[in-house]
Amino acid sequence: MRAVVLVLALVALAFGAAAASAAAPAAASAVAPQFSLSDIEGELMCPTCQSRLDLSHSPAADRIRRFVEEKRRQGWSKEQVKDALVADFGPAVLAAPPAAGFGLVAWLVPGVGILVGVMLILSAGVLWRRRAQATVARPSRGRAADVDARIDEALRRLDDDDR
């Protein structure tokens, strides 16, 4: 009887250990951080000092850093952390403005600016080429006549000298 109890206890122990070892990696993977602190620090702003979080050591910045670290260890994604911070601190806590609503303007203006710049340069190039071609193809009549007159004058002088 004692042997049976001992065997049952050993079997239960073995099952328990197996279950624990199977659960452990699952639990570890459930809370495995998806990003590092330095990954997100540059994408966040200190709300009180208007500088990037990785450059700030104000009390508010330190608190945000601790919050990020806490949630990171709980397995939150970067986006979840950012959403939670935006809910309390507003979109100004993000280093890059959101690409929606008014924040969209900040994304569009540089793009449109670059496009306009490129178009202006191209337009200037096309105009310059057209002018250059026009000058080569159609020399000014007034200028040609002037040159002709000067050549005639020079030839006349040569003739006079020979005489």
Add this chain to the structure above:
Amino acid sequence: MKRLAAILVAVALLGLGIVLGRAVITSSHANGFVAAAAAGALPAAPEFTLKRLDGTGVVSLKDLRGQVVVVNFWASWCNPCKDEAPILEDLWVTEAKAAGVALIGVDTQDLSDDARTFAREYGLTYPLVHDDGGEVARDWGVAAFPETFVLDRQGRAVAWFPGAVTAAGLREAIAKAKTE
């Protein structure tokens, strides 16, 4: 080609103008309020409606018209706020509440969970609201924490306290607000 370029230039300039204009207006409005309050010009306080920290509804400044109102901006990570909290709570319990003076604590630039913990820790019983996104603090021109404003019955700022308040200073400002 030329027309498209002109349209793009116009769009870019318009966008830039909106961004800059918005920043200038917001900044000058907020700074103007604090400067006027500091100079004793009795500026009208910007309105707000904010959610209570305990989740039991909202507090609207408009609804408090006719009462003297103390608006205290704070955050749980701010050390002077920790010194100030017992002073405000004591004033609320012993004098303000019975005298019909409203006291509102506006938690701003803070994690709301931290703010709730802070309120529990210091046993704060006066109405506390959370300034989601810090918009109200910006509208009021709050630059450091804590900052406190005392408003008269018409909603005009009678006094402004940058930094922690003292009970005596607050009592004096409340008395002044009652006479305006």
